[in-house]
Amino acid sequence: MVLELHVWGPAFSLPSIDPKCLAAIAYFSQAVPKDAWVLVASSDPSVSPTNELPALKNGPTWVSQFRNIVDYLRQYSDGAWDLDSNLNALETADNTAFSSFLESRAQPLIDLSLYVSSQNYWQCTSPAYGDLLQWPNQWLLPPRIHSAAKARTAHLGLSALDLDAMEDQRKRDHSAAVAAGKIPANFIQRPRDTVSKLLGRTSHQSQFRLEALTGELFEPLEAMLGGKDYLVTADRPTSLDCLATGYLALALVPELTFPWLRDAMKSKAHSLTAYTQRMRHKCYGTAAVKVADAYPSLSPSPSPSHLPWQTPERARLATVGYTLINSLADNTPILSSIRAQNRLRQAVESSKADLSDVEREALAKHATGMKKDVLVSVAAAVGGVVALLGYMVQTGFFSHEGEEEYEEEEEEYEEEPLEIEVGEAPDAFGVMGL
Template sequence: MAAPMELFCWAGGWGLPSVDPDCLAVLTYARFTGAPLKVHRVTSPWRSPSGKGPAEFWDQTVAFAPQKYNADYDLSATQSADTLAFRACRCPPQIHTFWVDAKNYVEHTRKWYAETIPFPLNFFLPNAMHKRHLERLQLMWGDDYMEDEEKLEKEVRAQLYREARECLTLLSQRLGSQKFFFGDSPASLDALVFSRLAPLLKAKLPNGKLQQHLKSLQNLCNYCTSILSLYFPWDGGEGCPPPHPAGLA
């Protein structure tokens, strides 16, 4: 049996095994493939080996060497291209929903991290994470992204919301009535899509405009619910899961 990889993973919440999309993607992929994975749940990025944060190795996880741990082994060239295209997307709408939207950030995101991160880090780490996400959006949108607060509130927010709605609608159309995006078996694309949709679906957001659009797409909601019940069949996501035949610690 292969030695397990180690994942330093943000804690669970909102009924999810982790609230961080990157962590959730790795956890989900390991569940899909049965790849042995030792999970360390942390409440500070400095507790991970690099000091940069949890879920540091999505690419290595997808490339988990033995064939039996590669969920993409049998994908066609077109399916592989679709997967690469989605992986290249940095998902600015999700960043904006959780980290830039003032009401969501103050009343939900910062509140959760401040209550989870130990003292005294909880006083400044959420704001540092907030700043890092703003910088990511600035890199994506250009140097003028944060220059004008009115622009942020009107033009950029409206454009992000339009793009996010369109993305969700296209995902819904692409999934159709299938169980997973490429049929009856999950692939890395499913781990990535689920990790982006599930937090948006499950979080109790005070500004839930985009969330309401997701909830109107019944097949995407069923998709997330199905993955949670099949691969994370415990309640709440707050504690450690029971033993699982896939080998996830």
């Protein structure tokens, strides 16, 4: 049976816009025979039961996340498709440790570069998603991914990269100043700043922080690479090399409006830069990947590709409706909390979750706390509505005031009985002079 690897589609001349999808593609290209798998740019997390990409489909079986996919391939092939099979104990430890290090250090930088940096997001990343997604996902998924990336990097204190947030804050400060009478209301606002001007004028601390973050990622990897062709071994790639290729390719290859991450990589890690280019060509081919390459059956003259692309199925009406309903539920205050609590509980109870007893207990308590918060919110909302209705009844808001006034007006305008005073009739005889 042919394995199906479902991923986010091509962008920036790479076969995927997501680093973990790129890592999974790199692993398949190096470990799995080309006739044993196909690459599907579904670009829709809902195709997977876990609602995430990359996802491997083998008949009725679905496996998601890079590390889980690597483990599944090792078990499925009895070790034949395991790039880490020949590592000794020390190399295995380095492979595991640096994989965790890479994900924890590289993901925030990718988020900052492609999503938090406003110029890069609106001019490069958002249009790339527009080319990949079908309706209605092209309107629903990018804002969700954008918000998630900003939330993941909020603790880094680099909001200066987010010009939208900076502009909104400046407008709020301006409005507050006008309201306080500090400046005239007709004060002419300055035009929006560019990232370079903003960082150059007010954000030296942000520049130093970016320098530190990029150094924490590139310098240890540069030292680990040394003069070798690969990170762990000298003669063959491992799962760490595939994971590094996914993240580092998204740092180096995209042509962005504000390429601060690529510039930092080129200036701080010359060997790592050459290694990334070499691994990119080895895993994805030397030709730039286009969006049309992911849909060979829809192209009149598809060009030969280094990767075994298979055209994804068209979205069915039921799938579109399911997506719309889920989006509506996730944006409804109470329903979104309930769904988040359910997803967390399912993740904790899952047998595939690699969690200790302490972690399971802590997450279970957190899920219970979320449920209590939801119930309190529902009770508060119901109580508020009941109190409002009670107040309206007490004040006579629902009384028949209109009918009473109408009845009073009817009584006022009711016709009174007509009284006619009949005078004494003239003396006919007197008139006649009788």
